[in-house]
Amino acid sequence: MATVKVKFRSSTVTGREGTIYYQIIHERKVRQLLTDYKVLSSEWDENRSMVTTNQKSERSSTILSIRERIRWDVERLTKIDRKLDANGLIYTADDVIDEFNRYSKEYSLFNYMESIIAKLKQNGKVRTSETYRATLNSFKKFRKEEDIMLDCITSEVMENFEAWHKSRGVAPNSISFYTRILRAVYNRAVENDIIENRNPFRHVYTGVDKTVKRALPLSVIKKIKALELSLTPALDFARDMFMMSFYLRGMSFIDMAFLRKTDLKNGYITYRRRKTGQQLIIEWTKEMQLILDKYTENKSDYLLPVIRNPDINERCTYRNIGYNINHNLKKIAKMIGVTIPLTLYVARHSWASAAKAKGIPISVISEGMGHDSEITTQIYLASLDTSVVDKANSLILKSL
Incomplete structure (x- = not known):
């Protein structure tokens, strides 16, 4: 077994910080492992082989942080030594240092x-x-x-x-x-047995609070649909993408952006959710086609006019377009007196809320896709006959 000692090398210049290093001794061979921890001579306790500080000192928090890091380093060196010894193989102090450096590089x-x-x-x-x-x-x-x-x-x-x-x-x-x-x-x-579980998350919040209601009633969706925006193409496009998301059963914008023309076959859209990989099939309706017909200049392989140039970074394009749409949706919200922040995500919540208001079973919409855990929603939707959900969507669209 190796011995690990904490050492201090003072600076040759009076008043300057010295360096902390570790001394590893194994089978009478001594090796040194330098650290980047710097302390003053007055902050080193030779008898205890540890940094020390006055609580009133301006450097108190820095020294306490260094002390903690030293403690972790020594514990890691000791753990490495025990692991090498347990393997029953011959090893040296250099092996301990090499493993420590490897760990520091890979497991930060x-x-x-x-x-x-x-x-x-x-x-x-x-x-x-x-x-x-x-x-x-x-x-x-x-x-x-x-x-x-x-x-x-x-x-x-x-x-x-x-x-x-x-x-x-x-x-x-x-x-x-x-x-x-x-x-x-x-x-x-x-x-992966890289570290021991010290449960560092026990005092921080890792739950999910219910967010402020984002759904709009059908009466407001109708107002958005009826707006005359032909003279403001940017607002018109934002409204169209919002409505398309609503028509497509609250499809997320990333899934909409990456829909391909080949995904639309025989009157149905078939795609996989980017977030979960779950396959969904949606009936293509006249409402969706009316929007699509407005953008016949789209020559890309994508169904909707979001990513039009395949030679540029597609994900950056999708994010930038999404940002612009949400920015313009807030302008539309002011036009119709909507007080909640209007975004594409509101379309998803609104479809779910509309489905619930129509008396559609929770098993069909899984509480408007508003479970604390989306896993439950996926399980419900995956087990349903697609025609059931399409029928629910048809009821909603007829109300507009």
């Missing part, structure tokens, strides 16, 4: 999440990879780009992350969204 949170994001993209889960990327970017801002080891993620770190978001006015559901993804990453590392 930033690097570990980058590897997960890359695998998600390889597996075609682009949408999921984007949510992981958004979470990683958020955590990087919180950490001011300072990486952290997976086994250094503590309850205190997560509470501070939550508090940081709250101080910026971020909604609880958005904070929970980031926290749940970080928890999934952490749990994956635990499952």
Whole structure:
């Protein structure tokens, strides 16, 4: 078994910070592992081999952070040594250091999440990879780009992350969204025996609050449909995409944008949800065709006039167009006196609400696709005869 000692090398320049390093001794051979931790000579306790500070010092929080990181490093070195010893193979102090450096490179949170994001993209889960990327970017801002080891993620770190978001006015559901993804990453590392579970998420909120009602009644949907917007093409297009989403049983905009012309066959749209991979079939109606007929100049392979140029970044195009549509929908909301933030997502909620108002069974619409867990919605919809849902959609469209 190796011995790990924490050491301090003072600076040759008076008043400047010295360097913390680790001394690894195995079979009488001594090796040194440098760190990037810098402290003053007055902040080093030689007898305890540990950094120390006065609570009133301006550097108190910095020193306490370094002390915590040293503790994690020593624990990691000890764990590596035990693992190498348990394997029954001959190893050296250099092997311990090499494994420590490998671990530091592969199993920092930033690097570990980058590897997960890359695998998600390889597996075609682009949408999921984007949510992981958004979470990683958020955590990087919180950490001011300072990486952290997976086994250094503590309850205190997560509470501070939550508090940081709250101080910026971020909604609880958005904070929970980031926290749940970080928890999934952490749990994956635990499952792969990379770290031990210290349950760092026990004091932060990871639930989902019910959001403010986003559904519009059919009377308001009728007003949106009836607006004369021919002189303002941007608003007209935004209204058309909103209505198309509503007609298509509340189809999400990303699924609409990537519908291909070949998906429309024999009077039915067949597609797979980008979010879940679930296949859905929707009857094509005259209302949908009327909108499509307005955009005959669309020469792309896509059904709707969202991604018109296949030679550019399609996902960037979809996001930019979606942003512009939502921006213009807010202008439309003011025109008809709607007070809730009008977005494409409102069309999804509105269809579900309209279906419920028509007395359509919850098993058909799964509470307007408004379950706390969308898994339940998927189970209900996947088990239904498509004609049942199409009949429900027909009842709704006849009311407009």
